[in-house]
Amino acid sequence: MLVNTIKPFLLAAASATFLATVPHTDPGTVSFETRRTDTLHYPERFGFGKPVSAEKIAAIDIDVRPDGKGLPAGKGNAVIGKQIYAVKCSACHGASGTEGPNDRLVLGDTTSAKNRRVKTIGNYWPYATTVFDYVRRAMPFNQPGSLTDEEVYSLTAYLLHANGLISEKTELNASTLPKIVMPAKKYFVPDDREDGPVVK
Template sequence: MSVSNMRPEGLVFGLAALVLLPFSGVAGEDFGLGVTPTPEQIAGWDKDVRPDGVGLPPGRGTAAEGEPLYLEKCAVCHGEFGEGIDRWPVLAGGFDTLKHQWPEGRPEKTVGSYWPYSSTLFDYIWRAMPFPEPKSLTPDEVYAIAAYVLYLNDIVGYDEELNQDNFAKIAMPNRDGFVPDTRPDVPVGGEPCMKDCPVDTTIIGRAAPLQVTPEDKKEPAVD
């Protein structure tokens, strides 16, 4: 920071920041660049929703109201029952599959079986769905469609109203299914073997002969 370049108000701001900014540590340069956004400008883009419900807009909806909207706007990709068409994401079911491992089985990670927070469902539909027309839904439509997706997973009733006050309180089945990052999780440090190492170099897999049909949903999906 160059104090000589700062205007007096910048110096005052800088000193205040020095007291108030334990994390950034130093006061910032007062560039005098940019403008203060209006509350309306911030609100127009600030649509994120947190697990504690902060960010949920006023509104309401039921699965019954969401069903026709879902069938019109969502089912073409996600399927009438959330089963997923082609490689599009599966939204429903998959309970008790998270321990499944190839080749005996495979995990089916859906809103019901995997997602820890209902808030994420609202947040994502509101900002990014439907896929070809993101940000086109009203809050009531988002509540209704989200309710229908939760209904497909037997998490809410068909006529149960979801709204700003109760949406974030919905208990998601896999709420406790997540753990912190504990990597490194493989042997670390020490001098690795350089000579006559005891490894079995038998080839047990080859890429070239594989003939997997992608539509069978046996491959991990990128979406």
């Protein structure tokens, strides 16, 4: 019992002695002057990057909103789009947009349960303008950004026509494209929860 009593006493005494030897300063005047010396002599700037012109920014600032804001001038239709598709798109998506080997673009026959589960432009995409936006910036796969605006309008028209959403002769432009109502739009509803995603 005596040993157990002495140990805490000695520990307390040692702690008090240590605290007494540590220099105390006013909390309001504490300073940290232990900066390391710059022995490598780093420059203020490393010279990465360079000023970008408005012209170069405009070349990549090409996003298109659901309401059509951002759509360029030009026009196209499915007749012309079909010809462009055969040359620049069919190798990846198939002759009619259903064969692949890459993503299926056209729903095709909906009588089978298998086809109804496939997500395509015709049964899943909520906005027609997204077709234009994606094709212009990302297609064709081997040369993204190489299509003219009129080619993109025509390809968009062909894909919408192939999905049964517009007629073959419908002319698409910055005014008519945003007015097309996609079948899946009603399934994308705003989420009004403050801490949730914008769309659910």
